[in-house]
Amino acid sequence: MANQVTKDTIIMDVLRMHEGTAKFFFEIGMHCIGCPSASGESIEEACAVHGEDADVLVNKINAFLAENA
Numbered sequence: 001m002a003n004q005v006t007k008d009t010i011i012m013d014v015l016r017m018h019e020g021t022a023k024f025f026f027e028i029g030m031h032c033i034g035c036p037s038a039s040g041e042s043i044e045e046a047c048a049v050h051g052e053d054a055d056v057l058v059n060k061i062n063a064f065l066a067e068n069a
Contacts, residue, residue, distance in 0.1 A: 004062050
């Protein structure tokens with residue numbers, strides 16, 4: 001079974017699942033994924049700060065992970 005993320009998944013944990021997930025954060029303006037916040041901030045928290053829809057991001061990441069398992 002492929003890895004899946006939720007809105008509660010920490011950004012750094014997403015990146016550890018597959019480095020290719022970084023592009024989804026870059027696409028919505030989250031260019032500081034290597035900053036200390038990425039180690040403790042969830043997808044939902046980051047999306048709230050950046051004004052993005054966490055559900056949309058989670059769906060994109062999960063689709064990518066499923067295709068690249």
